[in-house]
Amino acid sequence: MLSLFQKVIGLLVPCIMGVLLVPYSSSNAADVTAVEPAYSAGESLSPGLKVWYYSRDLSRLRELRDWMKWKDGKEGPPLLSLDYPETTGPVLTATQEDLVGARIEGAILLSEVGQYRFKVLSNDGIQVDIGGKKVLKDDRTHSTRFSKEGTVTVNTPGWYSVYILYFERRHSAALQLHWTTPSINSMHVVPPEVFGH
Ligand SMILES: [Ca+2]
DSSP: OOOHHHHHHHHHHHHHHHHHHSOOOOEEEOEEEEOOOSEETTOOOOBSEEEEEEEOOOSSHHHHHHHHHHOOOEEEEEESOSEEEEESSOOTTSSOSSSEEEEEEEEEEEOSSEEEEEEEEEESOEEEEETTEEEEEEOSSOSSEEOOOEEEEESSOEEEEEEEEEEEOSSOEEEEEEEEOSSOOSOEEOOGGGEEO
16 A cells, blocks of 8 residues: 555656656747738838837736737837847836837838848747748746747748737846848848838
C-alpha cells in the first residue's frame, strides 16, 4: 500500500517533469509571403501609422482584444515611426505612462522583391501583423527584450497593411521595430518614411 507521501510524489513528479520538458514561451514568429499590397508602391500616403489608445490594466493581448469589443479607443497623434526605445515616460504618443493598450494601423512600404526579416523590441506585450498575417508576437508583461525573428517574402512591391496590438502595464515601456531588407542585410530600425496611412 502506498503511503500518502508516495502518492503525493507520484502526482508531483510528472507535473514537474511536464513543466521542465515543455517550457512555455510567449514569443513566437512566422515566415509569411506578402501577396496583395493594399496600395501600389507609387502611391503617396500620409506619413506614419494611426493609433487608438485604451486606458486599461492589461497583462495579455487577449485582454486587449476583449476590451476592444466593449470600448472604442481614443485616437492619438499618428506614430511617425516605430522607434520608441525603453522609457518610463509617456507611452508612444499617449499622455499616460502606464496602463495603456494601443491598436496601431496603417501600411508599410516593401519596395523590393525578396525577403525582409523583422524583430521587435517591446515592453510589454505586442503582436505585429503585416499584409494581414501574424509575423511577430511577444505576449504578456515582460522586461524590454527582442522577439524572435519573422520574415515577409515579397513578390509584388507595394504598401502592405500593418496591424499592431500593444500594451504597456507598468514601469518601463518600449516599442521599436527592426528589419533587414533584400538589399541591406544588417538589422536596423525601420526608417520612418516607409510608414503611411
Ligand atoms: Ca512595462
